[in-house]
Amino acid sequence: MRYLPLTDEDRAAMLARIGVDAIDDLYIDVPPAARRAGLVDLPLAQGELEVERWFRQVAGRNRAAGAQPFFIGAGAYRHHIPASVDHLIQRSEFLTTYTPYQPEIAQGTLQALFEFQTQVAMLTGMDVANASMWDGSTACAEAAIMAARVTKRSRVILSGGLHPHYADATITTAGAHGMSVVALPPAIDNEAQVLEALDGDVAAVIVQSPNVFGVVSDLAPIAAAVHAKGGLLIAVFTEAVSLGLIEPPGAMGADIVVGEGQSIGNPLSFGGPYVGLFATRESLTRQMPGRLCGETKDADGARGFVLTLSTREQHIRREKATSNICTNSGLCSLAFTIHMTLLGAAGLRRLALLNHERACALADALSAISGVEVLSGTFFNEFAIRTALPGGELVARLAARGVLGGAPYGRLRPGTEFEDVVLVCATETNTEDDIAAYARALQEVLAP
Amino acid sequence: MTTPTTSGSRGLLQAEKLIFEIGDSDRSGVDLPAPTPRAHRLGGLARRAPLDLPGLSEPETVRHYVRLSQRNYAIDLGLFPLGSCTMKHNPRLNEKIARLEGLADIHPLAPVSTVQGALAIMETLVHWLTTLTGLPGVALSPKAGAHGELCGMLTIRAALAARGEARARTRVLIPSSAHGTNPATAAACGFSVDEIPADARGRVDVAAFRAKLGADVAAIMLTNPNTCGLFETDIKEIADLLHAAGGYFYCDGANYNALVGRVRPGDLGVDAMHINLHKTFSTPHGGGGPGAGPTVLCAELAAFAPLPFVVREGESLTLVEHREDADQAPFGRLCAFHGQMGMYVRALAHMMSHGADGLRQAGEDAVLNANYLRALLKDHLSAPFGEGPCMHEALFDDAFLEGTGVETIDMAKALIDEGYHPMTMYFPLVAHGAMLIEPTETEPKAELDRFAAALIALTERAKGRDAAFFKAAPERAPLRRLDETGAARKPRLRWRPEGPIAMRTAAE
């Protein structure tokens, strides 16, 4: 077995040194009935060639996004990732190390985390950010729980524009904490709807911009209204690139900003692993979940970085911790940081403009087709369309014509008035030919 | 140590500032086409807030992060004996496979007819995990070990609710040696935590456990092998007593590496257990994630497993993503999409590479390596909890340092100078000044011998009253000991513009 260095001679010598006759003697504490003599009923070891062959064959049964015109977003976005990003994150020193508990020999990870935290704070317009969460949806749930901790209230209101998976993860996780989670019915352009459910007992309202239908909203009036009632505004985004072009939630009064960072540096990978971004105001720092990296000095006075404020965390505070989470999304946050460093502000802005431009061109091309209505009055790089067909059927018919044309809203939340709505996304990866191919296919599908 | 250099660099170790100090917001390492001017559809919400993110060209970026990387210890560099963390070799085949276009470049909401291969991987992973553990259900979506714990405990809560006992059963029993995530998870599910003491053998005190059982007990959360690296000898009795009292058995599977291929948790009476794919099945730790924590479930609990899951319909596979489409009663959804696909791929590649025979051998070698180190070290350090064999990790306490002026942390820092990542320190709490050593199965005997020699030499030095040497360590690492107290008193959690970028902001 190529991954196991011990030889039979080693094993015999080691058993002798331990002072036992056989490996079985090391398992004497296991109840005899549970000791299995034989192998479990699974295939035997295979070489690299055989394993790779199996996976290649299985992967061949998937249609890779890049293999045809591709327009699916809805919380996961296909962007170009510079080649150096993947090269750097595969360096042994980043890939095969642990959480930086020994800062003297983990400054690489720690400095990169400090850069990540600063980038996220700048991007969202907030004071501080943590060292990342599992993904955007779990960050959203943790934000709700944090708001309850800060306000000592237990009710949160979710807008109808919040990604349904984020809403469900929050209902499950915050609900387990004993919180009451009010999820409003889907609405294409009405994040301020949360204010209708607002009262003096609300811990937070959670809104999304751009929302799941792509619509961009001014959060300032919502922030003012919820603050007047003593609650917090939690602002969510699923497309990090949008912050290169639109006003960040921090500049519009948000108290906690959470989102998905996958767009920067991380592949689609069928939904994970991704990287949750979590930022807040300085005054709320100690109520944050997750790991935090801070600057300090070493015994010689040299600048260095350490994990800090760890008394909030489960390994010290146990049942009183701010969260049960242990790992962050280290390597994905590194990919984010490297890609963001390659972009810089100018590159990010240009990337965001390209995305917006492609989406505008796509919206124009699709809305020109008879029977297609673009529902999103404003948008960044994705928007909702409505046709006479159920969303799932439309997408299936487009797929049959070689176009992956979007995500049916009904797949995220079935049984609403939006069964005929499809969420469509364009990024810098889409060419003019892609857009023309989509328009052609859609025209064929909808032709009487 | 030596005279400072003019550049601040030391040989191969290059001085490196933060990107905010070397980059600027107009520089970029990405060439993008110029957008064509057109009217925005942003509803007047174009960004007005300054965006000062620094950029670097590609060569500068590569150099920056390569330089940072060289300040990290890693499993690829040497033994990483961090107890409870299972730092084993990460096969590069798994990385290669995870990057195949048909796996990395597929969207979670693509029509299921176009991602049958992805669903086949999930189905195959389910088969391997259920076969290995002897438990018939799996929730794949938890994104890490703690998320798997949450999944398991919420499944238990849903099962209790279905029995009409959710309000009655609110207490969760947790041994004092448990990982901090266990009490944190129980609290996150609204349970109260009741601690069970350890006995003199480092195991659950069964008499104390029995006394705590009652009609209000929802579950036990027990790590096995436990955090002292010991198999819970009375585990079957604990399970039987608990089941008779109407509670569920949650097993923290963080230490499953010791048992894989040889002992099935289902045979021990376990009802639910998360599996850290990043431990037992070698997906890379990546400096703190991403992990994955699929949770195996007994038949009774499987009915409440969260959304989504894969089901087979004849020749094709499909995803159940909504309660309406489920035959049973999922408790909800834990996260967006379908969990950590990239980790499923790597873990399955690990399993298929090892096979039934290799996995069993891996578990045995992990146990053998730990016991071998224990045999080499036990006369030099002090081992609590008796003479019996350990499982995959060996626990020592600080009794051997008594009167030397040297503490556990000093031994750890001195090991850094010897070229090793230290063992886990001060955990579990049941051993005073704990040092928990987990070598894993991917260490050759010669590495273990070399590590033991270094550690033994340090123990001799400590006993020779050389505390000053230890307090000064590390002296050969990129940095000396860091001021963690100062960091926590005045937290500086981000870089603040004080230099050129700040000036540029003011000019805008």
Add this chain to the structure above:
Amino acid sequence: MTLRYTKEHEWVRIEGAVWVCGVSAYAAEQLGDVVYVELPARGRSVKAGAEMAVVESAKAASDVYAPVSGTVADVNDALGEAPQLVNEGPEGQGWLVKLTPADPGEFDALMDAAAYQAFLKDL
């Protein structure tokens, strides 16, 4: 004798109408360098033995229990900027909370300095 101690290593001292509370020198030593102190809101009522504050070092957090029942009359705001006062003067400038006592009888039930020293010897 206006000073008393608890088995949880808090102290309480009578200063006129309010009673001042903090952690003992022994507790401060055990905690190590204090980095943060979480204090209760003024006006909050606390029961003897209930959690009243949290004292944190870089690697540990310790609950501080109310030595007697009462209402929080004042808290030591200086600890916000200078948590190290708990180490420098645990039974002086590092005080945590001033309580208006609910039941003056609770004071006499606690250990005096000599009894506390004897209690520490047995730990």
